[in-house]
Amino acid sequence: MISGEHSAEAAETGDDAAARLLTTLAVSPAFDPMGQPRKPGALCIGAQKAGTSWLAQMLGQHPQVWIPPFKEVQYFNHLHIPEHRHWIAWHYRNKPQEIRQRHKMRKVDLAPELDDYLKSVTSGKMFHNQWYKRIFAPAPAHAMPMDFTPEYSGLPDEGVQAVRNFLPKARVIYLIRHPVDRAISQLRMNLRREKRTPETMDDWLAEVANPVLDERGDYATYLPRWLARYPDMLVIPFGQIASAPHEVMDAVEAHLGIGPCFYGNLTQKVFANPSGLMPPPQAVAALEERLAPQVAAIRDLLGTDFVAQIR
Secondary structure, three states: OOOOOOOOOOOHHHHHHHHHHHHOOOOOOOOOOOOOOOOOEEEEEEEEOOOHHHHHHHHHHOOEEEOOOOOOOOOOHHHOHHHHHHHHHHHHHHHHHHHHHHHHHHHOOHHHHHHHHHHOOOOOOOHHHHHHHHOOOOOOOOOOOEEEOOHHHEEEHHHHHHHHOOOOOEEEEEEOOHHHHHHHHHHHHHHHHHOHHHHHHHHHHHHOOOOHHOOOOHHHHHHHHHHHHOOOEEEEHHHHHHHHHHHHHHHHHHHHHHOOOOOOOOOOOOOOOOOOOOOOOOHHHHHHHHHHHHHHHHHHHHHOOOOOEEE
């Protein structure tokens, strides 16, 4: 058996917390070096800062689920969102070394088969159908390969249709967080990464008006596209992860058609924002006014009870 890995973004938690996460994140433990290329049986998509890393940590412990070593495949957005291609190239340049570093931190030897796999999927011609299926080749026969790429939620209409055409039987999970809370979390993360601190109220108002905060949280546009192609898609409200994580995992297991599993660290946050650097109330109020149509769209699509659980 060869250990797989999940990706981690050190900038989100600070160096010390990142180092701890690098050694504790749950992984899909099985790896079949003789496996054949295959399509994933499930996708996990959703808004940034909405719990997809938590769900990956949980399902990485399930023997009937297999997640690639670098977790996020970034295939369909590479094809259909050209502006993503630059940082996707960075993703695949850096993930093999990150995985090797995690093994070193855990004092676990990197098996030659895993090293060969990492080299094979990050060199030569990439981002074609056969390459995509090769990503999931190491999944054991008994396990469902799963593509955890939250960015797919923002695919254009033709991109979502391409997913449906290629993966007509895929089981899709979409995680949703309250638009205002999600935007604030993303803003705080962006400011820390860029080492910036808004000084005046006008500065904060400009920050919350920045359309970059809308890219991953435009539920009014994105949800109908996915529901039209995958009407049985499981949509999970972010607040339920904290209030009833066991119920979330019961629903996920039922949706994926897998058996029950004991999950370690079920209530542990993954990549939580550190304290401090919060926008002032006036900026939050402006953000609430601007994003009110998004809350209304979620209510129209999924109901009032669902909205009550998104924060």
